[in-house]
Amino acid sequence: MQLTVAGGKDIKVSEATFGREFSEALVHQVVTAYLAGGRAGTKAHKNRSAASGGGKKPWRQKGTGRARVGTIRSPIWRGGGKTFAATPQDHSQKVNRKMYRGAIQAILSELVRQGRLVVVDSLELKEPSTAALKAELAGLDFEQGLIVTHELDENVYLSSRNLPGVYTVDVSGIDPVSLVAADKVIMTVEAVNKVQEWLG
Known part of the structure; x- marks a missing residue:
């Protein structure tokens, strides 16, 4: 050729x-x-375990009349962790x-x-x-x-x-x-x- x-x-x-x-x-x-x-694959959010704080149960399990909750960093709370948090990935x-x-x-x-x-x-x-x-x-x-x-x-x-x-x-x-x-x-x-x- x-x-x-x-x-x-x-x-x-x-x-x-x-x-x-x-x-x-x-x-x-x-x-x-x-x-x-x-x-880059560096996108990341914090899930409930990565968010700081929330180690103490806010109130007792029974007797208050409020909904049961174990941590203030629950995804349904303001300031809580993200439910399905993005993690760094190798693409x-x-x-x-x-x-x-x-x-x-x-x-x-x-x-x-x-x-x-x-x-x-x-x-x-x-x-x-x-x-x-x-x-x-x-x-x-x-x-x-x-x-x-x-x-x-x-x-x-x-x-x-x-x-x-x-x-x-x-x-x-x-x-x-x-x-x-x-x-x-x-x-x-x-x-x-x-x-x-x-x-x-």
């Missing part, structure tokens, strides 16, 4: 990485698990390495089929310059999306920070959510080679 580099030449790439059949179920599962793993889901890599391959392959993956020979700036990067991206018909370099290029990263909707990562920073959300993805040839090494 071949990918066309901006400028005309073609490069040979792995069919398994850039020509895989798209599996909506697999991508959905991996994206859902990735987002779930980002949840992370287990995703096998093979599934995760398969989902990345499926997303990249779909980007290629839809013409949303742009491969460039290199993307280098002599110094951080938003205007220079914007001009270079305009030549690639790229307004918003993800820029992937083989290593995090500080000049490109700093230049892209002020462009709305443009994000720069290296190959190790690729994740399924960013790829799915991107309008377009720009990858350097070196990044493509590194992705193939990673995904096999």
